[in-house]
Amino acid sequence: MKFFIDTANLSQIQEAHDLGILDGVTTNPSLMAKEGIKGEAAIMKHYETICEMVEGDVSAEVLSTDFASIVEEGKKLAAIHPNIVVKVPMIKDGVKAIKWFTENGIRTNCTLVFSAGQAILAAKAGAAYVSPFIGRIDDSNWDGIELIAQIAQIYSIQGFKTEVLAASIRTPLHIVKCAENGADVCTCPLDSILGLLKHPLTDIGLAKFLEDAKKM
Ligand code: E4P
Numbered sequence: 001m002k003f004f005i006d007t008a009n010l011s012q013i014q015e016a017h018d019l020g021i022l023d024g025v026t027t028n029p030s031l032m033a034k035e036g037i038k039g040e041a042a043i044m045k046h047y048e049t050i051c052e053m054v055e056g057d058v059s060a061e062v063l064s065t066d067f068a069s070i071v072e073e074g075k076k077l078a079a080i081h082p083n084i085v086v087k088v089p090m091i092k093d094g095v096k097a098i099k100w101f102t103e104n105g106i107r108t109n110c111t112l113v114f115s116a117g118q119a120i121l122a123a124k125a126g127a128a129y130v131s132p133f134i135g136r137i138d139d140s141n142w143d144g145i146e147l148i149a150q151i152a153q154i155y156s157i158q159g160f161k162t163e164v165l166a167a168s169i170r171t172p173l174h175i176v177k178c179a180e181n182g183a184d185v186c187t188c189p190l191d192s193i194l195g196l197l198k199h200p201l202t203d204i205g206l207a208k209f210l211e212d213a214k215k216m
């Protein structure tokens with residue numbers, strides 16, 4: 001399973017990259033706004049900076065919702081760097097645009113996916129990635145991890161090449177469960193990635209080893 005970081009914060013991207021386990025980055029308009037990135041030129045520059053920091057796919061989301069504008073915006077984003085993956089929402093014009101991008105050699109990440117039916121449509125249109133939002137599904141009293149397993153099973157049975165990119169990760173356990181249930185990629189906040197490191201027995205064991213080492 002690949003690890004992407006879900007942020008537009010450059011120091012968090014650098015920290016995850018320095019850990020040596022980072023395979024890519026996902027962003028969304030909320031994450032970009034959180035970093036104070038405003039205006040087309042600044043947005044383009046920020047994506048370029050991220051692409052230069054990380055060797056891997058970087059999802060850049062379109063802000064348009066009609067076919068022609070999604071295509072125009074996606075072409076501009078894709079031209080920033082070969083690692084840019086155009087993130088397109090799961091709406092009717094989004095599916096049409098994903099198909100257009102697929103036929104024109106531009107890779108896409110179909111975002112805001114909350115059902116297996118939506119994931120089938122994204123795969124049929126040729127999306128490189130599909131992003132089920134598992135944390136938001138959990139928030140709505142449903143089981144996000146079950147959806148990951150269902151989509152992974154459908155894609156495997158049907159031979160779809162689209163990668164299952166588990167998004168809206170909230171905890172380290174989400175990451176473990178995604179790995180267990182067939183996600184190809186997990187995009188996570190830095191805290192959830194670092195949370196994987198933690199176990200009290202590791203801390204207790206290390207303290208004891210270091211204490212005993214003084215007697216060596
Ligand atoms: C996916 O690519 C989205 O950017 C993200 O994972 C959404 O997460 P949230 O539900 O924590 O906002």
